Amino acid sequence: MADEGDSLGGRLGRYARVGASVGGLAARLAGERYLGLSLDRDRHAAELRSALGGLKGPLMKAAQLLATIPDALPPEYARELAQLQANAPAMGWAFVRRRMATELGPDWQARFTRFDKEASFAASLGQVHRAVLPDGRDVAVKLQYPDMASALEADLNQLKLVFAVGQRFDPAIRTDEIHAEITNRLREELDYRREAKHVDLYRHMLRAEKNVRAPEVVRDYSTDRLLTMSWLSGEPLLDWKTRSQEDRDALAVNMFRTWYVPFYFYGVIHGDPHLGNYTVRSDGSVNLMDFGCVRVFPPRFVRGSIELYRALMTDDLDRAVAAYEDWGFSGLSREMIAVLNRWAAFLYGPLMDDRSRRLTEGVAEGFGRDMAQNVFGELRRMGGVRPPREFVFMDRAAIGLGAVFIHLRASINWHQLFESLIDGFDVEALATRQGQALVAAGLA
Numbered sequence: 001m002a003d004e005g006d007s008l009g010g011r012l013g014r015y016a017r018v019g020a021s022v023g024g025l026a027a028r029l030a031g032e033r034y035l036g037l038s039l040d041r042d043r044h045a046a047e048l049r050s051a052l053g054g055l056k057g058p059l060m061k062a063a064q065l066l067a068t069i070p071d072a073l074p075p076e077y078a079r080e081l082a083q084l085q086a087n088a089p090a091m092g093w094a095f096v097r098r099r100m101a102t103e104l105g106p107d108w109q110a111r112f113t114r115f116d117k118e119a120s121f122a123a124s125l126g127q128v129h130r131a132v133l134p135d136g137r138d139v140a141v142k143l144q145y146p147d148m149a150s151a152l153e154a155d156l157n158q159l160k161l162v163f164a165v166g167q168r169f170d171p172a173i174r175t176d177e178i179h180a181e182i183t184n185r186l187r188e189e190l191d192y193r194r195e196a197k198h199v200d201l202y203r204h205m206l207r208a209e210k211n212v213r214a215p216e217v218v219r220d221y222s223t224d225r226l227l228t229m230s231w232l233s234g235e236p237l238l239d240w241k242t243r244s245q246e247d248r249d250a251l252a253v254n255m256f257r258t259w260y261v262p263f264y265f266y267g268v269i270h271g272d273p274h275l276g277n278y279t280v281r282s283d284g285s286v287n288l289m290d291f292g293c294v295r296v297f298p299p300r301f302v303r304g305s306i307e308l309y310r311a312l313m314t315d316d317l318d319r320a321v322a323a324y325e326d327w328g329f330s331g332l333s334r335e336m337i338a339v340l341n342r343w344a345a346f347l348y349g350p351l352m353d354d355r356s357r358r359l360t361e362g363v364a365e366g367f368g369r370d371m372a373q374n375v376f377g378e379l380r381r382m383g384g385v386r387p388p389r390e391f392v393f394m395d396r397a398a399i400g401l402g403a404v405f406i407h408l409r410a411s412i413n414w415h416q417l418f419e420s421l422i423d424g425f426d427v428e429a430l431a432t433r434q435g436q437a438l439v440a441a442g443l444a
Contacts, residue, residue: 090122091145096129099143103226111221115141121276125189125292130231137230139218140289144225148190156183181389185271189292192227194443198291199229201441202270205262211254211285232287234279241407251284252410256417258286259401264306264421267297267434271393273400295393296438299431300326306422309348312341320344328388336382343375347398350414357414359405 091099096117100108109115112131119127126144133139160179188194196217203214213232221228240251258278262268270277271293279287304326311319317334320341324332332340345352350359379385405412438444 090119090127093117095146096143099146100226103143103223104221123276123290126225131228133218133221137218138233139221140215140229140231141221142192142227142229144190144192148225152186152190156186177386177389181393184389185293185295185393188294191224192222193224195227195292196222197441197443198294201268201294201437201443202262202288202291204437204440205266205268206258206288209257209261212258213281213285213287214291215287215289232279232289234281234287237275237278237280237404238407240280240284241409245409245411247284248408249410249412251280251286252405252408252412253417254284254286255401255404256412257421258288259397260421263297264302264425265430265433266437267299267302267430268437269295269297269394269397271295271396273397273404275404293393295390296434296443297390297394299427299434301328301388301390302430303425303427306425308344309351309418309422312345312348313352317341328390329385332385333382336379336385339375339378339382340385343371346371351418352415354415355413356411358409358411359402359414 096119104111111134113134113136114132116130118129120130120140121128125148126142129141129143131139131141196219199214199217203216206212206214215229215232218228218230237251240248243251255278259270259273262270270288270291272290277288277290279289281287304323307319307326308323311317311323317337321332321337324337324340350357435444
């Protein structure tokens with residue numbers, strides 16, 4: 001197998017392709033701040049999105065993530081970067097032939113009964129082809145784009161400049177932990193052998209859930225940069241928007257359990273609930289796909305999530321303080337905690353309301369954005385906070401799932417659904433289950 005690890009030449013080539021866009025962003029903002037130069041931020045943000053949208057690779061994925069983190073970037077840039085789509089144009093058949101020969105050998109086509117030349121899905125780090133094995137199994141063949149290791153290391157350095165944009169505007173959130181978390185997760189996402197273990201982990205954690213399916217890895221057809229899994233047939237979630245209220249509510253419950261049974265029972269979360277990462281079967285059950293972005297949390301972090309909910313339900317400030325400490329916050333003043341509690345009460349609001357309701361019921365359009373700006377403005381006035389790195393993908397999951405529930409116009413008793421997950425929670429039992437699951441998947 002050819003070596004496609006990180007290389008100086010690969011990095012330099014990547015710097016040349018992305019440096020003008022990202023470096024220019026930092027330079028122009030420095031000029032605006034320190035030299036008094038005028039900058040049309042809306043226009044420049046649109047130009048940056050256009051430049052990044054033509055690139056495959058980690059920087060595009062990181063930009064999508066950044067757009068979901070409040071105050072990590074000025075609003076003009078967050079708005080534009082949020083429009084970056086995961087479906088990038090696919091690489092052509094000549095590329096696929098070369099890459100497959102590198103991974104499975106020159107006779108690779110003889111190992112398939114059928115292999116679709118056109119990609120079924122294409123994203124920022126790789127693309128998926130549908131194929132059939134000699135034993136009749138229908139499979140998804142996920143092929144990584146070339147030279148992604150070099151692209152990653154170059155892009156992570158460019159990402160520091162992207163973060164400098166937010167820092168120049170004195171954001172309420174300090175971004176060093178966010179950069180560290182994105183760095184760790186993106187490095188993991190390029191390791192397809194690790195992703196195969198993530199698939200096994202989810203098959204273990206969700207084995208008792210009848211309304212979710214995870215694929216099975218075909219290891220003889222998988223390498224560091226090639227991952228072959230059983231094909232899961234289903235419809236896009238948006239096709240269910242016109243179904244009955246009962247069908248939409250049932251699907252929302254299945255999605256909720258798909259994401260949060262692993263978190264509250266095992267301390268694990270799928271950090272990228274993008275619409276392309278799951279489909280819906282005819283019975284409303286969920287096919288979960290793409291396991292590159294998986295986060296394992298310390299058991300105390302899960303406890304903190306539950307304890308903050310309990311603290312808000314009982315208006316117990318001391319319990320809230322302990323919950324934030326479980327999450328890894330330190331040095332918070334009582335004034336900061338009061339502000340954070342306002343934001344938490346907004347996020348936990350539907351879970352605290354013991355009745356069937358839509359997620360956004362009673363909330364005016366734009367209220368969440370206005371609330372976030374108000375909260376982070378107050379935190380900025382107090383000197384800002386440094387969020388624990390676990391928050392990056394926890395927030396990503398919450399925001400993505402919230403969008404799903406809003407699309408479906410689901411009306412559910414979120415309170416009872418949540419209580420059913422956390423009833424009898426014990427942090428030591430979670431730690432034991434987590435350890436057993438990681439061992440079973442070969443991750444410990």
